[in-house]
Amino acid sequence: MTRGRAHDAVVIGAGPNGLTAANVLADAGWRVLVLEAEDEPGGAVRSDRGVHPDYVHDLFSAFYPLAVASPALRALDLERWGVTWSHAPAVLAHPTPEGRCAVLHRDQERTAMSLEGFAPGDGEAYLRLLARWDRLDPGLLGALLGPFPPVRRLAALLPGLRAAGGLRLLRMLTLPARRLGEEEFAGDGAPLLLTGCGLHADFLPESAGSGLFGWLLVMLGQRHGWPVPVGGAAALTDALVRRLADRGGELRCSAPVSRIVVREGRCLGVTTADGEPIRAGRAVLADVPAPALYGGLVGWEHLPDRLRADVRRFQWDHPTLKVDWALTRPIPWASPQAGAAGTVHLADSVDHLTRYAADLVTGTPPERPCVVLGQMTTSDPSRSPEGTESAWAYTHLPRGNAAPAPPEALADRLEAEVERYAPGFRDAIAARRIMAPGDLERHNRSLHGGAVNGGTAAVHQQLIFRPVPGTGRPATPVAGLYLASSSAHPGGGVHGACGANAARAALRARLPLAGLAPPRRPRWRSGRS
Template sequence: MADAVVIGAGPNGLVAANVLADAGWSVEVLEANPEPGGAVRSDRGVDPAFVSDLGSSFYPLAAASPVLAGLGLERYGLRWSHAPRVLAHPFPDGSCAVLERRPEDTAEALEAAAPGDGEAWLGLYRTWERVGPGLIGALFTPFPPVREGLRLARLVRAGGGLRLARSLVQPVRRLGEEEFRGAAGRVLLAGNALHADLAPEAAGSGGYGWLMSMLGQTYGFPVPVGGAGALTAALVRRLEERGGTVRCGERVTRVLVRGGRAAGVRTA
């Protein structure tokens, strides 16, 4: 009998299973689909000569995660690859808004397109330098993130809190219009907000566009060599080395509760 049953072999379930296994627990992961990974999978279905990612394909939050870094997945075959530039948004006239690896380079191109926009970009990056570590800590701390949340609140207050809070909750279209004179800076923010399936007019899209843009400046948008499935494969190999198991084709229909505590699961 396992100490823990993890429902779902997506990246969150596999990371949780590995952390529990590191603590000495026996762990079984049950996945309804024929293979593990959830949205972090790849195959050769389009053309046998090429690997195609089936869901997500780039991982700035994985690169930023202290939890994932602590798993040492490089020992289990994971290798990250970076493009020379993080991303680009082409315009109809053939020009591009480009997110470079260095914020100074991004700012230089924005400045050339619209005077003043380079300094505006560096201003957003300086805000990130102040509050980014606290924000990352809050994102990757077990909920509720009390200690990291208090630390982040202090950083926000010290860094022009009201203005920052307003920027994070407003639509990305408005944030872009307020920060930048030209289109390039605006589309860098808006394009990154769309990764959360948020419309440019949606509340909170400004914060997400800023977060993803700054993650790109700090960590890049790395991809696993061999496709998204390589990340899943490394997590599975690590878990199995520690005695954990992943069982696919096992759809959980009910969590069994006894005395107010989870005691097991029932599968289809």
């Protein structure tokens, strides 16, 4: 029997989705317990001073356009609990080998002017794409992040869809990023911004859905920026934790769950790794990867036979290699405009992005990796001493080969790419930390093999196919158990939507019909299923 008071819900995992779910349930008056396996909360939203004591580095995620735009997180009003957002002077830059630079600013006219420098008319073409977004926002984001299927949200979107182009807009949303860039622009600048945003997931420039993903990230940057929490990513987690405590929720760290207790098709609670049974009177919400839940925390004997084969086909996203640097000075970019951007993408061309993606697909470690780089002091001056830079960069590696070369050699290869665009960069390195895929998983066991998105974002594992065919909703085959992680729709990113959707599903399941008594809670007998 659980110590102390009983809990209406147990949430497994204190990542952003788990903490969002817990807050939504606590707001509804539920007694909520969050169990986190690691020794601190946050999942992939954490920061430390492990590279250099004077520098703050984010361990995993760093920029949060989805957090400030997501209806789920905006509803929590986290600014009241201490989050302060900071923006770099520019959102995103993509320098080219010949010294030009495509720059996304929060001022749309400055963005258009930057793209116009690549080809006459591209500025106006960009503003037309932005106008399409404005006719749909915020309804489109609500439909993409909300519960599936988004029937009501799509109905509300119909007038905006017609105004934004109707079938022509829908066709545009299916285009690969390369094709979208070719159809809308004459120069290289805008296509580099669109396809470069595919680096944030595992989209090939030629894959269906990559155009939508690129357009989404660019438009979010235009309208919301890609902000960071002042003081580090952990500030966002701290706000979620403080809010939960104020609502009466409880968080326990260093408390891994060993199994979910199921009897007669109903989830009764959990058992911790130290053998403590904890009853969940209404629901258990699992902020863990789908393969860790099905056949892991829940035994196959409690699940449909077909689910085992489906989970075997579950596809992870590509492993990630990340390098953190403490720099004695700002990065000496050959294109000065890149120095003002919080995020910088490094790839010579769309063709370079395609070759890099093909290497990943064919299991070949790219000789010329494409790089996503963050300039954190540029974004938030509190991250390091004045005149210095806290920076990081990451690239993806082939699946199924988490260590294609020694991590130091891979880090050197990544640094060589930065040096190409910023001669003298290496001379500014005071300290560095290499986070190979296995290191990412050791810091956060949900990042299986260094995969950071909870499973591929490709079309075959989205919507009703996420995490397996026939799902798309947070409910599981076990009554009272909900999948609340990024393995569920809508997938990766710090938006809290997976957790919020699971929490709302649990709340709906417990609402009795008018005039009927609420359903009986299952009797808890022991920690054995």
